[in-house]
Structure formats: C-alpha cells, structure tokens
Amino acid sequence: MAETHEGEAFVEFERVQKSYDGETLVVKDLNLSMPKGEFLTMLGPSGSGKTTCLMMLAGFETATHGDIRLDGKSINDIPPHKRGIGMVFQNYALFPHMTIGENLAFPLEVRKMGKTVRDEKVKRALDMVEMGAFANRRPAQLSGGQQQRVALARALVFEPELVLMDEPLGALDKQLREKMQFEITHLAHNLGITTVYVTHDQTEALTMSDRVAVFDDGRIQQLAPPDELYEAPQNSFVAQFIGENNTLSGVVTQIENDKCIVRLDSGEEIDAKPVNVSEVGERTTVSIRPERVETNKDRLSDDAHTLKAEVLEFIYMGDIFRTRLRVANSEEFIVKTRNAPDQPRLRPGEQIEIGWLPEDCRALDA
Amino acid sequence: MSETNNSGPMLAADGTPLKESLGRALRRQKIRGLALVAPLLLFVLLTFVIPIVSMLVRSVENQIVSDTIPGTVTALSNWDRQAGQTPPEEVFQKLFFDMFNAAEAKEHTKLGTRLNYENTGLASLFRTSGRSMDDIGEVFQDAIEDTDSRFEEGAFWYEMMSGAGGEAVIAERRARWESLTGDNMSGDIGFTLSQDVATMLPTTAAAYTDFAIWTAIEDSDVVAEEDPWEAVYAALAVDLRDPSRAAAVAGYGGPGAEALQALTAAEMPVLSFTDAFAELDDDWASPGVWQTIAVYSPNYTSGYFLNSVDRELTVDGVEARPDNERLYIKLFGRTLWMSLIITGSCILLGYPIAWLLANLPVRTANVLMILVLLPFWTSLLVRTSAWKVLLQQQGVINELLVWLGFVDDANRLILMNNSTGTIIAMTHILLPFMILPLYSVMKTVPPTYLRAAKSLGATNWTAFWRVYFPQSVPGIGAGSILVFILAIGYYITPEIVGGTDGVFISNRIAYHISRSLNWGLAAALGTILLVLVLALYWVYDQIVGIDNVKLGG
Numbered sequence: 001m002a003e004t005h006e007g008e009a010f011v012e013f014e015r016v017q018k019s020y021d022g023e024t025l026v027v028k029d030l031n032l033s034m035p036k037g038e039f040l041t042m043l044g045p046s047g048s049g050k051t052t053c054l055m056m057l058a059g060f061e062t063a064t065h066g067d068i069r070l071d072g073k074s075i076n077d078i079p080p081h082k083r084g085i086g087m088v089f090q091n092y093a094l095f096p097h098m099t100i101g102e103n104l105a106f107p108l109e110v111r112k113m114g115k116t117v118r119d120e121k122v123k124r125a126l127d128m129v130e131m132g133a134f135a136n137r138r139p140a141q142l143s144g145g146q147q148q149r150v151a152l153a154r155a156l157v158f159e160p161e162l163v164l165m166d167e168p169l170g171a172l173d174k175q176l177r178e179k180m181q182f183e184i185t186h187l188a189h190n191l192g193i194t195t196v197y198v199t200h201d202q203t204e205a206l207t208m209s210d211r212v213a214v215f216d217d218g219r220i221q222q223l224a225p226p227d228e229l230y231e232a233p234q235n236s237f238v239a240q241f242i243g244e245n246n247t248l249s250g251v252v253t254q255i256e257n258d259k260c261i262v263r264l265d266s267g268e269e270i271d272a273k274p275v276n277v278s279e280v281g282e283r284t285t286v287s288i289r290p291e292r293v294e295t296n297k298d299r300l301s302d303d304a305h306t307l308k309a310e311v312l313e314f315i316y317m318g319d320i321f322r323t324r325l326r327v328a329n330s331e332e333f334i335v336k337t338r339n340a341p342d343q344p345r346l347r348p349g350e351q352i353e354i355g356w357l358p359e360d361c362r363a364l365d366a
Numbered sequence: 367m368s369e370t371n372n373s374g375p376m377l378a379a380d381g382t383p384l385k386e387s388l389g390r391a392l393r394r395q396k397i398r399g400l401a402l403v404a405p406l407l408l409f410v411l412l413t414f415v416i417p418i419v420s421m422l423v424r425s426v427e428n429q430i431v432s433d434t435i436p437g438t439v440t441a442l443s444n445w446d447r448q449a450g451q452t453p454p455e456e457v458f459q460k461l462f463f464d465m466f467n468a469a470e471a472k473e474h475t476k477l478g479t480r481l482n483y484e485n486t487g488l489a490s491l492f493r494t495s496g497r498s499m500d501d502i503g504e505v506f507q508d509a510i511e512d513t514d515s516r517f518e519e520g521a522f523w524y525e526m527m528s529g530a531g532g533e534a535v536i537a538e539r540r541a542r543w544e545s546l547t548g549d550n551m552s553g554d555i556g557f558t559l560s561q562d563v564a565t566m567l568p569t570t571a572a573a574y575t576d577f578a579i580w581t582a583i584e585d586s587d588v589v590a591e592e593d594p595w596e597a598v599y600a601a602l603a604v605d606l607r608d609p610s611r612a613a614a615v616a617g618y619g620g621p622g623a624e625a626l627q628a629l630t631a632a633e634m635p636v637l638s639f640t641d642a643f644a645e646l647d648d649d650w651a652s653p654g655v656w657q658t659i660a661v662y663s664p665n666y667t668s669g670y671f672l673n674s675v676d677r678e679l680t681v682d683g684v685e686a687r688p689d690n691e692r693l694y695i696k697l698f699g700r701t702l703w704m705s706l707i708i709t710g711s712c713i714l715l716g717y718p719i720a721w722l723l724a725n726l727p728v729r730t731a732n733v734l735m736i737l738v739l740l741p742f743w744t745s746l747l748v749r750t751s752a753w754k755v756l757l758q759q760q761g762v763i764n765e766l767l768v769w770l771g772f773v774d775d776a777n778r779l780i781l782m783n784n785s786t787g788t789i790i791a792m793t794h795i796l797l798p799f800m801i802l803p804l805y806s807v808m809k810t811v812p813p814t815y816l817r818a819a820k821s822l823g824a825t826n827w828t829a830f831w832r833v834y835f836p837q838s839v840p841g842i843g844a845g846s847i848l849v850f851i852l853a854i855g856y857y858i859t860p861e862i863v864g865g866t867d868g869v870f871i872s873n874r875i876a877y878h879i880s881r882s883l884n885w886g887l888a889a890a891l892g893t894i895l896l897v898l899v900l901a902l903y904w905v906y907d908q909i910v911g912i913d914n915v916k917l918g919g
Contacts, residue, residue, distance in 0.1 A: 080821055081822075081825055082823075086821070089817070090814070096837065
C-alpha cells in the first residue's frame with residue numbers, strides 16, 4: 001500500500017447518498033475525510049445513518065450516489081472480502097463452531113497463508129489482547145469481555161490498515177466497558193491503525209476518539225475533536241446530544257462581534273455568544289452547560305445580566321451537587337456545583353440569582 | 367438456615383436432612399407436573415405403547431397350534447421328525463379327537479390358515495379333513511349301535527357316564543375348550559362324570575365330557591336328551607381295543623355295565639386312524655406335513671421373523687427360502703435406499719428455499735411460508751392423486767415434454783408405477799418436513815456471521831461453506847431424521863404411484879394385515895422396521911450427535 005503522509009486523506013466519503021426504498025435518503029450528502037492513523041467515532045441516535053455509513057465503508061451496502069475512497073482509490077465496486085478492512089461487530093460474530101484459534105486463523109487461511117505463519121500470527125494477536133491461554137476454547141465458553149477481546153484480535157490478526165467497529169462494547173457492563181474503551185484506544189494508537197468507531201454512547205465517543213462525527217438525520221452535524229464538540233457545539237442538536245445542557249429560547253435584541261443580548265420569552269434579558277445567529281430579531285435557542293452556571297452573584301461582573309431562580313430540588317451526589325431550578329418559566333434548569341467547603345447547599349424554595357460568563361452561553365439555531 | 371457439618375449430611379433449620387426437606391418441598395411440584403402430563407400419558411399408553419407391545423407379542427405368538435390340537439402336539443413331541451416317516455398311530459388317533467372338537471368349534475380352518483403360511487396347501491387339507499371327521503367316527507358308531515341298540519339313545523349314554531368324582535376331568539376339558547375357542551366355558555352343564563368310568567374308559571370319558579360341555583354351554587341343549595357325537599363312539603372303541611381297559615370293563619358293575627361288557631365281546635372294526643386320514647387326503651401320509659406341524663407346535667416361534675428375512679424354519683434348522691419366494695430383504699433394502707434418496711432430494715430442494723425464507727423480509731417470508739405449508743392443507747390422497755395425473759404417460763408432464771420436443775411421442779417417459787414415481791411424489795410430500803426445521807435453525811443464525819466472514823476476506827462461497835453451512839447442519843440433521851423416518855414407513859403414496867417396483871415394506875405390511883390376514887408376519891415386519899429405525903437413530907446419534915439436532919430456537 002502506498003505511503004500516506006500525515007494529514008492526507010486515507011478514508012474519504014465524497015457526496016455520498018444512500019436510500020433503501022428510493023423515497024427517503026438515509027444518508028444525505030455525506031462528506032468526510034480522515035487521515036491515516038486517526039480514531040474517528042461516528043456518534044448519533046439510532047436511525048441517524050451512522051451504521052449505514054460504516055456498512056458502506058465495509059462494502060455490505062452500496063452507496064446510491066457518490067464516491068467512497070480508501071487510500072486514494074475508489075472502493076465502490078470492490079466486494080467486501082477484497083477491501084482488507086478489519087471489522088468488529090456489535091455481537092462479536094465469533095463463529096460458534098470454531099475454537100478461538102480457528103476463528104483467528106480463518107482470515108489467514110482464506111488468504112492462503114502457511115500453517116506456521118498462521119500459528120505465529122494467531123499467537124501474537126491473542127497475546128496482544130491477553131487471551132493467549134484460550135486458543136482452544138469455544139466462543140460460548142468465554143465471558144462477554146473475553147469474546148470482545150477475541151473479536152478485536154480477529155479483526156486485527158490479518159493486519160488491516162483500517163478497522164471498523166460497530167458498537168463493539170454495547171453488550172458489556174459499565175465497568176468492563178470503561179476498561180475496554182481504554183484498551184481499544186491504546187491498541188489502535190500503538191499499532192497506528194486507522195479506526196472508524198460507531199456508537200450511540202457519547203461518553204464512549206468523547207473518551208476514545210481523536211475526532212467525533214455527530215450524525216443526525218443522515219448528515220454529519222458536527223465533526224470535531226471531543227473538547228471542541230462539548231464546549232463549542234455548532235448547533236442545538238449537538239449541544240443537546242452531547243452532555244447535559246440547559247436551553248432557553250428567545251429573540252436576539254442586540255448583537256455586536258461575539259456578544260449578543262437575548263430577550264427570553266419570559267421577558268428577561270441575558271448575555272450570550274452568537275454562534276448561529278447574525279441579525280437582531282432572529283429567534284434563537286441559547287444553550288448553557290449546567291457546570292458553567294454561577295450561583296454566586298459576587299463572582300460575576302457587575303454589568304452581567306442575571307436571572308431570578310427558585311430552587312426546586314437539591315440532590316447531593318458526592319463530588320457534585322445537582323440543583324434543579326425554575327428559571328424563566330422552565331422547571332428543568334439544572335445547575336451543577338462542585339462539592340467545596342464554601343459552596344452553599346441550597347434548600348428547595350430558596351430564591352437565588354444566577355448568571356454566567358457571556359462566552360459560556362451559546363446562541364444557537366432556534 | 368442450614369448448618370454444615372463435616373461428618374454428617376447438610377441439615378435444614380428444623381434438623382431434618384436438607385435433601386429430605388428439599389424432596390418434600392419438590393414433591394408437590396412433581397405431583398402437579400405429573401397431573402398435567404397424565405392425560406397425554408394415558409392416551410399415548412393406550413393408543414401407542416399397548417398396540418406396539420401387542421404387535422411385538424403377536425410377531426412371535428404361536429399358541430394357535432397347541433390350543434387347537436393339544437393332544438396331537440403332546441404326542442408329536444416323542445416323534446423323530448428327522449427320520450422322514452409319518453408319525454405313529456397314536457398321533458393320528460389324537461389328531462382325530464383334536465380335529466373333531468376343532469371342527470365342532472369351527473377352529474380347524476384357522477389352524478389350517480396359520481400353517482398354510484409355512485407350508486402351502488395345509489389350509490385346504492385342514493378344511494376338507496375337518497369336514498370328514500364325522501365319517502371316520504360313524505364307522506365306529508355304526509358298529510357299536512349294531513351291537514347294542516341302546517347305544518343309539520342319548521339318555522342311555524347319559525346314565526352310563528353319570529356318577530360322582532369326575533370333576534377334575536370336567537375342569538380339564540372345560541379349560542381345553544376355553545383355550546380352543548377363546549370363549550368362557552364355565553357354567554352348569556347338567557352332567558357329572560363318574561370317576562369310575564373315567565378311570566376305566568378315559569378316552570370315552572374325555573370325549574363324552576367334551577360333548578356334554580359343548581352341548582350344554584354352546585348349544586344350550588340338555589345333555590341327557592342329545593345323542594353323543596361320533597367321536598364318543600370312536601373313543602369307546604379305542605378304549606375297548608386296549609386289553610387292560612377291556613378287562614376292567616369285565617369287572618365293572620355300574621350303569622350300562624352289561625352293555626359295555628357285551629361290546630368287548632363283539633366284533634369291532636379294525637380301523638386304523640393312520641389309514642383313515644391317509645384315505646381322506648394323501649398329504650396326511652406325507653412326512654413334510656407332519657414336520658411342519660411339529661416345527662410350529664411350540665407356543666412361541668421365530669417363524670414370522672425368519673419369514674421376514676426370507677428364511678424359514680425347517681426340521682433341519684433355519685434355511686434360506688427358495689429364490690422365487692425371497693421378497694422381504696430386497697424390499698427392506700429398497701425401502702431404505704429410496705428413503706435415503708428422498709431425504710437427499712429433500713435436502714437439495716429444501717435448503718435453498720429455507721435459506722431464502724430465513725433471509726427475506728418478514729412479510730415476503732410469510733407469503734412464501736404459506737406456499738410451503740399449503741400442501742399440509744390439502745389431503746394427502748388428493749396430492750398423491752394429483753401426481754398420478756401429472757406423471758402418467760399421457761399426463762401433463764409427458765404431454766408438455768412431447769409438445770416442447772424434448773421427448774419423442776413414441777418414447778414417453780415412464781414416471782409412474784415405478785420407483786421414480788414414488789421418489790418424485792414423496793419428495794414433494796415430505797419437503798415441508800425438511801424446510802421447516804431448516805428454516806427455524808437458519809432463522810437463529812444471524813446474518814452478521816456471513817458479513818464477519820466476508821470482512822475477514824472470505825469469498826461468498828467460503829463464507830457460506832465454512833461459516834454458514836456448519837451452523838445449519840443441526841437443521842439438516844433434524845429435517846433428515848424427520849423425513850427419513852416418515853419416508854421409511856410411508857404407505858399411501860407408494861401404494862398409489864409406486865406400481866410394483868416402487869412399493870415400500872409398509873405396503874407389504876398393509877397387505878398382510880388387510881388381505882392375506884397374516885398378522886404375525888405383518889407384526890414381525892413392523893417390528894423389524896421399528897428396530898431398524900431405532901438402530902439408524904442410534905447410528906445417527908453416534909455420528910452426528912443427537913444434541914446437534916435442533917428444531918429451532
């Protein structure tokens with residue numbers, strides 16, 4: 001395979017569309033390009049088109065329109081078994097009638113490798129996922145986590161340059177899932193493999209990926225590194241989908257550079273950073289993270305707008321406090337505060353004033 | 367809470383052993399479970415287990431010979447059957463009295479039919495001889511009545527034979543009638559046998575008691591008013607032939623003593639039973655007939671089973687039947703072979719359909735499934751008859767082939783009344799039994815396995831053969847067992863489209879049950895078929911493993 005330089009596209013989707021029934025598009029105009037060695041996660045609710053994209057890349061679905069390129073070459077007409085892409089399936093898809101060793105040897109066998117080479121590669125791959133002792137077991141004799149490791153080893157044993165993973169950790173319990181997230185990222189980075197990872201779990205996406213593509217309605221809503229995605233969502237869907245989020249709707253009354261004032265439907269005014277708004281009078285949804293809300297008025301600048309709030313509920317969660325407030329007619333306004341000695345514990349019914357730094361409150365599309 | 371003790375069993379909280387405690391707790395559940403299966407269990411027992419057991423018994427049962435001619439069978443046990451000579455006079459004499467009773471009860475033809483299975487011709491021999499027993503007896507009757515006319519009267523006989531102490535003889539004769547006719551022979555007969563007469567004239571006592579029991583119970587007549595059977599006269603003559611019995615009569619003083627004493631002095635016909643039978647039919651003088659009777663006289667016989675495998679029991683042991691009578695081994699072989707072909711064709715035709723069903727969208731799959739199940743909704747007879755219409759030489763298929771020019775009009779294909787017809791029709795009829803288990807197993811194989819295999823570099827064929835096919839094997843196994851076992855016992859279809867070359871062993875069994883009425887042979891053939899299926903099932907279990915058979919899930 002030709003040498004690819006950092007930054008050059010290794011996997012490319014160009015104007016890709018997919019329709020199953022000829023009436024609706026499941027994937028609408030997808031453009032994506034990822035460099036070699038990147039760990040990219042496709043994140044989105046079910047039905048958002050992310051799995052379809054993965055299947056088109058693997059070759060199990062054909063694009064209705066557009067071009068998918070791997071290492072500069074169009075792969076639209078290459079059947080799946082010739083693409084040389086490793087894949088980890090949701091339920092592992094380990095062949096139940098073969099032992100672990102046979103499962104791993106399968107891709108090498110169909111590539112007509114000799115037995116000695118095969119055995120060596122299988123052993124190395126199993127050792128890599130610390131499953132060397134299980135070569136003679138059957139998949140059914142392994143736990144979910146062990147099967148997951150074997151599935152990973154099988155997808156890597158024939159040394160593909162691109163590995164696709166379709167919600168591989170969905171069936172594991174929380175603790176195991178976190179451990180495997182860590183192991184998969186390490187393995188991918190150490191081996192320098194390009195990885196496309198599909199999940200609907202945003203924590204998984206944020207912790208594992210170099211970049212995350214948020215899918216909704218057949219389009220990529222935002223493609224960005226995890227921190228940017230969380231802190232600077234480009235639209236209200238991304239803001240809602242990634243992490244917890246408070247939203248208030250209103251109309252822009254004043255706008256200058258990267259600051260604007262929004263009059264909420266309740267009549268109060270707040271400060272915000274214009275992201276998807278450009279004109280006065282435009283309707284907007286402002287988004288603010290619960291941990292960026294300030295309940296101590298003294299810490300805000302004097303000219304900052306504040307809102308009156310009534311404490312509805314106070315939940316002690318150990319490291320943080322979670323407070324539910326009634327703010328501007330909304331009863332679902334959440335504030336998270338760190339459990340620190342100087343942090344007051346609010347009681348239901350208490351009247352307080354809240355505010356925030358203008359750059360933390362993003363005025364997005366309505 | 368239970369308490370562990372290193373030396374003793376685990377104890378429950380109240381000190382009883384935990385096992386006992388658990389057993390008590392589970393007992394109620396077990397009883398309830400049993401109550402739930404009880405109706406089906408009873409049904410299966412009555413309609414399945416009992417008939418099968420009765421079939422097994424019938425295949426070796428042979429009491430008919432010793433029930434019908436018990437005296438002859440006992441007498442024959444001393445006869446040297448290999449010597450190639452007819453039995454001694456004593457055997458013929460026993461045969462006369464046995465046959466006389468059997469003819470009265472009309473049981474002799476059944477024995478003839480039974481023995482005819484082993485030696486053709488015995489049915490007519492027994493039928494005609496039975497009718498002539500009276501004639502042999504009449505010879506003695508005429509002689510006795512000529513000597514003393516009192517012997518013509520039933521009342522005289524009654525008075526002479528009556529007395530006390532002969533209950534044992536009456537009971538024995540009752541039992542003999544019962545085993546001969548199968549009827550209940552108890553009840554008052556209005557006759558008590560004199561023990562003195564029974565001791566003095568045992569043959570006569572037995573013959574008269576037989577007559578008395580039959581007259582009173584079967585004919586519902588008064589014994590004293592009826593004239594005795596010819597056999598009674600013959601018995602008296604036989605008794606008086608014996609010098610020691612004649613001497614006993616000379617010293618007798620009971621009723622009718624002087625009439626008896628007069629008889630001993632009179633000239634009696636010197637009729638030999640051997641000659642009498644030989645005169646009735648030459649066959650009685652043939653050692654072969656007697657060998658057959660002797661070989662088949664035990665209560666249980668392997669004859670039916672030997673017959674089922676083209677062997678026969680002779681005086682020299684087990685021998686192969688003559689070539690022109692061999693039938694069943696060939697038929698068993700054909701049944702097995704054709705069932706295998708049918709199973710194979712069902713796999714070949716059913717596998718792709720099942721695959722399609724399992725992989726199509728549910729809505730389309732349901733429509734296809736209805737097409738698969740459609741044959742179940744029409745009568746088997748209708749379907750088979752439809753095949754008859756299709757397969758005839760002037761039938762739809764031949765007409766089509768001729769019209770298309772594939773087949774010459776003069777050389778129409780013979781698709782029916784041979785094994786081809788049976789295979790075609792049975793494959794069609796049994797196909798759903800292959801498709802359904804295959805489908806339900808394939809349904810459980812997720813399509814991701816194929817995708818996984820392809821993503822690992824396998825071509826479509828390799829992915830199918832190495833990954834999908836092994837996982838569908840349990841379905842093939844289940845379908846094959848089902849189809850094979852159904853095929854091996856199939857009856858209607860081979861009967862209608864099979865002609866002579868395409869019939870199965872079941873057709874032969876049906877023939878023996880409903881036409882030749884040789885139920886013993888039918889039972890033996892059925893038992894062999896049952897054992898064969900069980901044996902094949904065992905072999906299958908050894909090779910494939912019955913755990914590997916799935917009907918789905």
